[in-house]
Amino acid sequence: MNMSNRSKTVTAIAARPIDGPAPAGNIEIGYGDDVFNTDSIIRYLPKPTAQKLLATINNREPIDAEIAADVAHGMKTWAIERGATHFTHWFLPLTGSTAEKHDSFLEPSGDKAIMTFSGKNLIVGEPDASSFPSGGLRCTFEARGYTAWDPTSPAFIKRHANGATLCIPTVFCSYTGEALDKKTPLLRSIQALSNATKRLMKAFKQADAKVTVTLGAEQEYFLIDKHFYLSRPDLVQTGRTLFGAPPPKHQQLEDHYFGSIRQRILKFMVEVERELWKLGIPAKTRHNEVAPAQFELAPMFEDANLAVDHNMLVMEVLRQVAERNGLVCLLHEKPFAGVNGSGKHNNWSFAYGKTNLLDPGNDPHQNAIFLTVLTAVIKAVDMHSDLLYAAVAGAGNNHRLGANEAPPAIMSVYLGDQLNGIITQLQNGSQVSSSRALPIRIGVDTLPQLPRDATDRNRTSPFAFTGNKFEFRAPGSSQSCAGAMMVLNTIVADVLDEFAGKISKFKAGAFNNELQKLLKSNINAHKRIIFNGDNYSAEWREEAARRGLQAGAGTIEGLRALIKPENVALFEKHCVFTKKELESRFEVFVEEYQRKIRIEGEIALEIAKSMIIPAVTAQYTKTASALQSANSLKTAAGTAALTNLLNELGNGLDGIEKCSAELEEALRMGSCDAIITAMNCVREVADRMEKVVADSEWPLPKYREMLFIY
Numbered sequence: 001m002n003m004s005n006r007s008k009t010v011t012a013i014a015a016r017p018i019d020g021p022a023p024a025g026n027i028e029i030g031y032g033d034d035v036f037n038t039d040s041i042i043r044y045l046p047k048p049t050a051q052k053l054l055a056t057i058n059n060r061e062p063i064d065a066e067i068a069a070d071v072a073h074g075m076k077t078w079a080i081e082r083g084a085t086h087f088t089h090w091f092l093p094l095t096g097s098t099a100e101k102h103d104s105f106l107e108p109s110g111d112k113a114i115m116t117f118s119g120k121n122l123i124v125g126e127p128d129a130s131s132f133p134s135g136g137l138r139c140t141f142e143a144r145g146y147t148a149w150d151p152t153s154p155a156f157i158k159r160h161a162n163g164a165t166l167c168i169p170t171v172f173c174s175y176t177g178e179a180l181d182k183k184t185p186l187l188r189s190i191q192a193l194s195n196a197t198k199r200l201m202k203a204f205k206q207a208d209a210k211v212t213v214t215l216g217a218e219q220e221y222f223l224i225d226k227h228f229y230l231s232r233p234d235l236v237q238t239g240r241t242l243f244g245a246p247p248p249k250h251q252q253l254e255d256h257y258f259g260s261i262r263q264r265i266l267k268f269m270v271e272v273e274r275e276l277w278k279l280g281i282p283a284k285t286r287h288n289e290v291a292p293a294q295f296e297l298a299p300m301f302e303d304a305n306l307a308v309d310h311n312m313l314v315m316e317v318l319r320q321v322a323e324r325n326g327l328v329c330l331l332h333e334k335p336f337a338g339v340n341g342s343g344k345h346n347n348w349s350f351a352y353g354k355t356n357l358l359d360p361g362n363d364p365h366q367n368a369i370f371l372t373v374l375t376a377v378i379k380a381v382d383m384h385s386d387l388l389y390a391a392v393a394g395a396g397n398n399h400r401l402g403a404n405e406a407p408p409a410i411m412s413v414y415l416g417d418q419l420n421g422i423i424t425q426l427q428n429g430s431q432v433s434s435s436r437a438l439p440i441r442i443g444v445d446t447l448p449q450l451p452r453d454a455t456d457r458n459r460t461s462p463f464a465f466t467g468n469k470f471e472f473r474a475p476g477s478s479q480s481c482a483g484a485m486m487v488l489n490t491i492v493a494d495v496l497d498e499f500a501g502k503i504s505k506f507k508a509g510a511f512n513n514e515l516q517k518l519l520k521s522n523i524n525a526h527k528r529i530i531f532n533g534d535n536y537s538a539e540w541r542e543e544a545a546r547r548g549l550q551a552g553a554g555t556i557e558g559l560r561a562l563i564k565p566e567n568v569a570l571f572e573k574h575c576v577f578t579k580k581e582l583e584s585r586f587e588v589f590v591e592e593y594q595r596k597i598r599i600e601g602e603i604a605l606e607i608a609k610s611m612i613i614p615a616v617t618a619q620y621t622k623t624a625s626a627l628q629s630a631n632s633l634k635t636a637a638g639t640a641a642l643t644n645l646l647n648e649l650g651n652g653l654d655g656i657e658k659c660s661a662e663l664e665e666a667l668r669m670g671s672c673d674a675i676i677t678a679m680n681c682v683r684e685v686a687d688r689m690e691k692v693v694a695d696s697e698w699p700l701p702k703y704r705e706m707l708f709i710y
């Protein structure tokens with residue numbers, strides 16, 4: 001795409017019609033219209049069936065297989081009334097995306113066809129899944145994977161141009177019951193956290209209640225015009241730009257964040273929200289993000305399993321609606337080098353009955369529980385930061401962790417000043433008092449005032465307490481939340497379990513003292529993970545090293561945490577993974593990383609050779625002939641400048657040639673690190689050439705165009 005094409009794109013964008021404001025009046029929202037939710041269950045199922053299904057959904061009672069036929073029938077009627085002709089089991093394979101295989105309801109019957117959907121169709125599916133990554137779990141002789149209905153995530157309808165499909169959320173397992181997906185371990189981890197929490201609450205003499213793990217996933221993304229996207233083979237193939245010099249103006253002005261949203265983008269956002277609301281996804285906030293052309297969508301938090309599914313749908317809807325609007329939604333963690341990357345902040349908490357356990361309470365009893373849970377989270381993060389890192393490791397996120405405005409690869413916990421003060425006093429063994437200097441103890445004999453309005457002004461922490469929840473900011477924008485949630489649930493379950501064991505043995509008369517001792521010793525042992533300062537600073541890196549906190553060491557090393565014997569033991573103890581499952585995951589994720597790096601290397605090489613070298617050569621040729629003319633005219637003026645330019649271009653050509661040869665060799669050898677080094681080398685020279693070669697001749701849309709013209 002040379003300038004004539006690039007400028008055509010710019011002209012086309014400038015000429016796009018912009019709709020005027022919407023007419024006044026109510027709009028039809030249709031929230032949850034395309035979800036087989038409680039309302040539909042009650043309306044479409046016989047009463048006893050509805051009751052049983054709702055008990056499973058709300059109280060996690062085992063599903064009664066007897067009701068499957070009835071549920072299937074009601075669901076089919078509901079779906080057909082809404083235009084569905086097909087159904088699919090919808091699941092989360094290890095690729096990190098979603099998978100579906102559609103079957104029509106249609107079944108020939110004599111000369112006619114009838115619409116059928118049996119209980120078995122609902123409960124199990126057998127997708128021909130031999131090509132999903134399984135890390136050797138499915139040997140070819142048993143190359144079958146089963147999908148099984150997850151009734152706790154409601155079925156929904158997905159619409160496309162001329163039809164609709166009933167989607168049934170499912171888990172995906174091997175013939176022998178091993179998890180081949182991201183949902184199975186997530187559900188197991190929720191169970192583990194639920195069990196541990198119940199044990200803890202029993203030790204605190206609380207009546208039995210349901211445990212709910214909650215997640216609110218803030219989704220960051222970029223939008224660029226589709227014309228630019230299609231002219232960038234790197235974006236099309238890898239989701240990120242492998243070349244491109246940062247523009248003179250980008251986020252230094254910080255004028256984009258929370259700025260007024262442009263019309264074209266707002267139109268897109270409204271369409272996205274309408275679709276999400278129909279799917280019962282509570283999209284709540286929308287705003288510009290830090291980088292130009294970067295935006296965020298945040299839903300209200302929900303049950304973690306549902307929120308994970310919903311986030312997968314959010315990503316899909318963002319992509320589809322962008323496409324309809326002549327835009328492309330980039331979900332890669334680092335589409336543009338040197339520019340803010342995209343994350344997916346995972347706001348996480350868990351509740352016992354109606355009580356959020358990470359909410360500092362009004363009464364002393366709840367505060368004792370709150371401080372116990374808080375201490376458990378701190379301990380869990382300190383002990384298992386390797387697993388948290390493994391959960392967010394990946395080729396894309398690798399560029400983000402530790403880069404512009406992203407949390408560093410060193411895990412730490414931010415508590416905020418007030419809470420930190422309380423933790424410090426707890427650790428010193430002094431009477432705990434709030435910043436309002438009210439003496440408080442964590443026991444039940446006095447009335448503590450814990451800060452409820454602990455606002456989080458620290459945006460640099462990877463794991464921040466934000467008033468009534470923790471916000472895990474390291475997950476990448478393209479990643480499923482399932483992995484991060486699964487690790488968090490499991491590591492916290494493990495510590496809660498340990499605490500519950502100890503607390504249940506406390507002597508009745510000495511409960512408060514013993515609890516204070518338990519918390520104090522644990523805070524002392526794990527306070528190194530608490531950091532309330534600037535996580536982006538060099539001082540913190542040094543300080544963290546002094547504290548013995550390890551920075552994540554790249555994707556493959558990071559993933560190795562999954563197969564460390566102590567971690568295998570942890571996951572096995574809580575029935576989240578077997579050793580075999582962990583080994584298979586390690587294999588799948590490492591392969592995925594290697595494949596992605598290899599693709600990047602190949603595309604970078606092709607672009608360098610077939611687009612950049614020709615452009616630089618053309619400029620060289622023109623410059624050389626200009627210099628020849630100058631020389632033949634025997635004029636001194638201009639010859640020095642032309643000579644310098646010719647040298648610069650010539651050196652550029654030599655540089656790209658040399659680095660490309662290194663890249664070719666690295667690709668032959670198959671070493672990811674060598675591929676990355678050589679790609680960076682090619683890029684460095686190419687980006688320099690971008691600023692020298694005539695703008696009209698540069699083959700790739702530039703950062704200043706992609707990020708600012710839309």
Ligand code: ADP
Pocket residue numbers: 214215216217218298299300301302347348349350356466468469
């Ligand atoms: P901010 O925008 O400052 O990060 P918000 O209060 O807007 O904070 O919350 C961000 C996200 O946290 C939202 O998705 C919100 O629904 C979610 N959230 C709030 N409370 C909880 C909770 N108890 N558990 C999980 N997520 C929560």
Ligand code: MG
Pocket residue numbers: 218345471
């Ligand atoms: Mg946030």
